[in-house]
Amino acid sequence: MPELPEVEVVRAGLAPAVTGARVAGVEVLDVRSLKRHEAVSGDFEALLTGERIEAAVRRGKFLWMPLAGGQALVGHLGMSGQLLLRTPDHPGDDRHARIRLHLEHPEHGELRVDFVDQRIFGSMAVDRMVPTPDGEPAGFSADVTGAWARSIPSQVAHIARDPLDPAFRDDRFARALERRDAGIKRVLLDQGVVSGIGNIYADEALWAVRMHGEQPASSLRRRRVRDLLQAVREVLGKALVEGGTSFDAQYVNVNGASGYFAHSLNAYGRTGRPCPRCGTPIVREAFMNRSSHRCPRCQRLRTPRRSPDAATSTPARTGGIPAPR
Numbered sequence: 001m002p003e004l005p006e007v008e009v010v011r012a013g014l015a016p017a018v019t020g021a022r023v024a025g026v027e028v029l030d031v032r033s034l035k036r037h038e039a040v041s042g043d044f045e046a047l048l049t050g051e052r053i054e055a056a057v058r059r060g061k062f063l064w065m066p067l068a069g070g071q072a073l074v075g076h077l078g079m080s081g082q083l084l085l086r087t088p089d090h091p092g093d094d095r096h097a098r099i100r101l102h103l104e105h106p107e108h109g110e111l112r113v114d115f116v117d118q119r120i121f122g123s124m125a126v127d128r129m130v131p132t133p134d135g136e137p138a139g140f141s142a143d144v145t146g147a148w149a150r151s152i153p154s155q156v157a158h159i160a161r162d163p164l165d166p167a168f169r170d171d172r173f174a175r176a177l178e179r180r181d182a183g184i185k186r187v188l189l190d191q192g193v194v195s196g197i198g199n200i201y202a203d204e205a206l207w208a209v210r211m212h213g214e215q216p217a218s219s220l221r222r223r224r225v226r227d228l229l230q231a232v233r234e235v236l237g238k239a240l241v242e243g244g245t246s247f248d249a250q251y252v253n254v255n256g257a258s259g260y261f262a263h264s265l266n267a268y269g270r271t272g273r274p275c276p277r278c279g280t281p282i283v284r285e286a287f288m289n290r291s292s293h294r295c296p297r298c299q300r301l302r303t304p305r306r307s308p309d310a311a312t313s314t315p316a317r318t319g320g321i322p323a324p325r
Contacts, residue, residue: 002077004162004196005239007061008140010083015056015142017085017111018065018103023048024110025102033098033117036076036155037125047126048073048101054148059139059165060195062156066129066148074125074153075115081122086112099124127153136167162196163232174225177217184220184228185213185292197232200268201239203293205231207267207275212301213292219304238264267293 002010026045028034037044052068063083065073075083088102088110099115115124129151137144138152140162161168176193177184187193188202197205206213208231209224220228242264266276271284275295285292 002081003061003198003201004058004164004236005201007058007063007077007196008164008240010077011056011058011063011140012142013085014063014065014083014113017105017108018053018113019055019143020107021053021103021105021111023051023053023101024104025049027100027102028098029100030098030120032120033115033123034125036074036123038127041071041126041128044124044126047071053103054146055141055143057139057141059152059156060159060162060191061198062139062153062159062195064127064139064153064156066146066151067126070129070148071126072129072148072153074127074155076123078117078119078121078123080119081115081117084114084116086114088112125155127155130154130157134167140165159191160193160195163194163229164196164236168194170226170229173229174222177220177225180217182217183214184211184217185287187217188232189288196236199287199290199292200265201232201235203268204235204266207294207299208235210298212299213287213294214301216304219302267295269293 026048028045034044041047048067053073054066054068057064057066061077063075063077065075067073075081077083090112092100094114094116096116096118097114098117098120101113101115103111103113105111115122129148130153132138132150132152135150137149138156141149143149173194177187180187180193185202185206188197188205189199202213205228209227211224211228267282270282270293272281274280275282275298278295278297280295280297282293283296285294
């Protein structure tokens with residue numbers, strides 16, 4: 001499934017082509033890709049046709065295009081969704097194309113955006129916008145000065161900010177960990193706590209800080225939380241530079257090119273290969289209907305430290321993380 005770097009690569013590729021463009025026409029080739037579009041809000045094609053796109057914005061794995069009329073076109077790539085920029089005369093014989101947007105751009109002329117989705121887990125929808133609770137820009141975009149910037153599609157409002165978002169609060173993340181006894185990897189994948197981190201980048205960040213994925217989140221001290229966030233940002237940043245991670249043709253950028261971060265992976269997908277740090281073979285373990293990859297030597301489960309009077313007092317749930325000042 002595309003994670004933050006892959007979706008950001010798509011957003012950055014779309015932005016210059018769609019910002020300021022008018023939607024001249026819409027073709028819905030497969031209504032299954034409208035499963036998240038609420039019919040009561042109106043016909044998808046009618047709502048889009050004639051609208052001007054203001055920007056391309058992302059939060060976590062969600063991408064949306066604010067419309068001049070006050071709503072937004074929301075795209076979710078699912079497992080295999082692609083948003084591809086095409087010329088108007090590009091052959092229309094892609095059997096996995098589900099939706100086509102015909103655009104007229106004031107500088108670039110006529111363009112086409114094809115939503116291609118082999119497995120049909122992704123979707124597009126026209127959605128209403130709601131204000132952001134903190135009054136900050138809703139997501140990552142090249143421009144956060146528009147009237148739309150501090151509004152977010154209602155379908156995305158429950159998604160937490162991601163670690164690359166300027167409005168992400170490290171102290172709020174630390175407080176969230178204090179309240180969770182679940183393993184840290186499970187928490188990293190919880191899009192209500194922190195968004196954009198999927199299985200690949202969680203494994204890579206945990207390997208970087210020598211942390212076991214089942215380490216209770218509440219047991220982490222503030223320094224370890226800080227180290228983990230730094231590792232997450234470094235891994236995501238490097239993946240962005242390298243165009244994301246592509247293991248097959250299902251993830252490509254807007255021009256159809258694959259990313260090459262897969263060549264930089266240290267743990268994910270390296271079962272049986274030596275850990276780049278200590279040489280111990282990487283192991284693969286079942287995790288939430290998927291797999292985790294770790295070094296059994298570098299990433300050991302640590303017993304949470306307890307104070308001397310822990311046996312006679314109620315254990316604290318803070319995991320040693322001081323309250324943020």
